[in-house]
Amino acid sequence: MTSRAGSISASFPGIALDPSRRLDFMNRFSVRRAGSCISCGMCESLCPYDVHRRIEGHSKILPPDDRKCIGPSCEANRYYCVANCPTQSLSVSESANYLSLGDPRWTQEMILSTWMQAETGEPLPLDHPGNAGASGGGFDELAFVLPDTVPRFEPEEISTSMELNRRSRGARITVPVPFYGGGMSFGSISVHTMLARAIAAKKWDTFVSTGEGGYPEQLIPYKDHIVTQIATGLFGVREETVRRSRIIEFKYAQGAKPGLGGHLLGDKNTPDVARMREAVPYTSLFSPFPFHSVYSVEDHKKHLDWALTINPDALLAVKVSTPNDVEMVSVGSYYAGAHIVNLDGGYGGTGAAPEIAKKNIAMPIEYAVPKVHRFLTAEGIRDEITLVASGGIRTAMDVAKAIALGADGVVIGTSELIALGCVRCGNCESGRGCPRGIATTDPELERLSTFEWGAQRLDNLFTAWRGQWRTLLAALEMENISELRGRLDLMRYRGRRLKEGEA
Amino acid sequence: MYERYHIPLKTVEPRASRVAGFTIERADNCINCGRCERACIYGVHTRSRSDTREMADPVSHLCKDCFRCIAECPQGALTISRGAEFQSLGRGIWTPLRISTIWSEAETGKIPVLGAGYKGMFAGDGYDDMWTDMSEIVRPTRDGIHGREFISTGVDIGRMPPFLEFEPSGAMRTSIPPLIEIPIPMVLDLTRMRTCSKTMAEGFLDAASRLKTLAFVPLGSVSNKTIRDMAGCVVPVIPSHTDLSNVNLPDEARLIELAAGLSWKKDYDALVKKFPDRVLSVRIEAATGVEDKVFEMLERGVAVANVQFTDQGRESGRNDRHAKDSLRAIHDKLVEAGRRDELTVMAGGGMAAAEHVPKSIICGADLVSLSKALLIALECRDCTKCESPSCPIDLPSAPASWVADRVMNVVGAWRDQLLEVLGAMGLREVRRLRGELGRAIFLDDLEADFLPPQHGGDDA
Structure with missing residues (x-):
């Protein structure tokens, strides 16, 4: 492991190998040793991966460490333990643990490869199975068609930056990566998770949103990289938090539960969280839908103006979900003065949302982005606004695909949590919250990780992602990721229409 | 007097045994150290009542697939798998997930609410390839x-x-x-x-x-x-x-x-x-x-x-x-x-x-x-x-x-x-x-x- 870390950190100076025993449990394959084993040691002498070991001086061989096994494909090797065992005591099969992980949107390979990137900072190859899920539509069925030419640019020369202010008013802010961190509130996630995200955002000179629920003091040193979110419940919104931020985000709706508002269940509203939200501890907190002061685009403008009165230098971001008329909403936001429009699709993350809303309300981001991009282009205002997509952006390739569909960049959330060890069990909302200590405010569970560890893992993930974008852009002969915007022609869609055509 | 329509709901326990979505198995090399009991926040792992030196059989239906016990077990003695009975429930559009969702709705009367994002297929046949609309800025006559x-x-x-x-x-x-x-x-x-x-x-x-x-x-x-x-x-x-x-x-x-x-x-x-x-x-x-x-x-x-x-x-x-x-x-x-x-x-x-x-x-x-x-x-x-x-x-x-x-x-x-x-x-x-x-x-x-x-x- 150490030698590997050395070789990687030579090419990517920012990263460090950040292993975790906690994430090292997953075995892709099960190696079973039957009772007929005579502990002859043949397998130990053959296996180059250290699956089979015997402690010096012990007569019995240890149970196989199948996390290191490369699986039945090892059959091709002369040293395949199963074939060489004199008593036929060994068997190798797909592991039940592995098959129990993940779902069609976040497959086993996607989760494990995200963990690997967070551990090593090493980018995924463009054809790695972890780049896309198995949901049968959207990003999972879009693929770049790479030209058969020799890349013209060196990867290090390729820019992956995103301009956040394309209007004439306000501070010029460009982030070196085409993403910033989406809103996850204090209460829905632990303070360690918030801090890890903030530290990584600062290191990468990008941003992370507070979500609704305020601004724990620990985040103040990172204030230049924090977006203050103003959502309908106005939890944690105070004059100083609005004044402190370089970007202020108005959250109209969240993709996973559009039109339904937010809800922090009582158990997670610990005294610390309640203090930040100026609420009574252990009560359920509702953030109602919609803004009851906004009934029109004019009201929306008034809202933005109000934020500018408090903080005239701030950039304004508007986070909306993806209804049928999403392009009209985006144009309205532009005329109200927004710098950034964030489209949040339905398949994105959440700390708690009704299952019916996730799948059924509002359209997936893969369709909303091109819809808005084309409309803004036709209106002649596309280059005055930054369009960012969120809600189901899982991997570096998803980011690239979202940009090719017409976004300037993306907002991420779930992939960061996966990097911190989330297994997507989906129980963030109930009782003490996350059993893995990420999305919890339970003091005992929170201690399962530290923010330094988390920040390093996020740093590694971002390094890996940038590496992958550069490889992709080099293959597409592009010098700047902004050239990719709206290039649907570079992608192939393998979705239903093709299947029906073949039938 | 105006009376709002209301459906009274209450918890109604199941009559039959629960079908576990995930099955936890403990292999013979378990050393009864009890780390899984401390790791699990759902109560899947407990010590045997009759002999506290031993771990009882895992209560699989409480498992939420968080992998903590798997990760904590020093012996690698625990295995999690997708429940076979659960997987075989229903046919066609009556998927195991839909059936178990109706069971839980019938038991609790509550809307299914979960954390993490959508986990299913992008779209599908019939009603699965349509989405309903929402309204971003709600008009005064419409209220959320x-x-x-x-x-x-x-x-x-x-x-x-x-x-x-x-x-x-x-x-x-x-x-x-x-x-x-x-x-x-x-x-x-x-x-x-x-x-x-x-x-x-x-x-x-x-x-x-x-x-x-x-x-x-x-x-x-x-x-x-x-x-x-x-x-x-x-x-x-x-x-x-x-x-x-x-x-x-x-x-x-x-x-x-x-x-x-x-x-x-x-x-x-x-x-x-x-x-x-x-x-x-x-x-x-x-x-x-x-x-x-x-x-x-x-x-x-x-x-x-x-x-x-x-x-x-x-x-x-x-x-x-x-x-x-x-x-x-x-x-x-x-x-x-x-x-x-x-x-x-x-x-x-x-x-x-x-x-x-x-x-x-x-x-x-x-x-x-x-x-x-x-x-x-x-x-x-x-x-x-x-x-x-x-x-x-x-x-x-x-x-x-x-x-x-x-x-x-x-x-x-x-x-x-x-x-x-x-x-x-x-x-x-x-x-x-x-x-x-x-x-x-x-x-x-x-x-x-x-x-x-x-x-x-x-x-x-």
């Missing part, structure tokens, strides 16, 4: 979560005259046909159930009466005394070719349904003659050309078309359309003729999840009937071995009160989810949702408009 208690889910059943006519004297010339209003767009259909014992039927009727909705029952399965006692909740369904001379139904049977056969026109005319003052419904099996048949029914004077799909939500026959497309065709045909409100369209079959209710209504139904979902609510495994004693959960012996409470819970949870959908769209009543295709998003349209064309080449 705060106005939820004022969103009406009531629907009317019967023929509504398109306009009123008056005598020169000012008196109304139009005679108003009988109309039934129920507070939810869901009725219970007992006629299509594979099994329905006496106590089960009693429970369903009790639920229907407490929900103030309707229960469709085979003619003769319920006594006239019960129909009277249930005060308007019972809808007798008369088979085709029935000789009506011996059929007597009390006035409380406000709605009477005829199962359409080849001679449905004759049967229907006889029914009108016999029960001129009731709302009359005709039930047809959806098949190719169902929209023409429904239109014929309208022209004959039928008040309610009860269109029944297969339990997969499709037409029967070879070129089976999904209910979504069938209902749209029916709705469009009625709208084009300018006669949509003269006929109530009810859809049944394939209602496997809460979202199928608003989606059916968007596609053109006025209301839906639930059948299989009600059996699932009673923990039915959908194994189709119904003949007693082979039913693995002995469903026929379920007590009536338990049946009623489970059904109330499911209908309550589905109504709450309908409110979520209506609230997100900013609609204040479900009547407005009917045929609102502009407030739905269809995959076919999106694919045509917004994705790149397919062409060959290397993938990346």
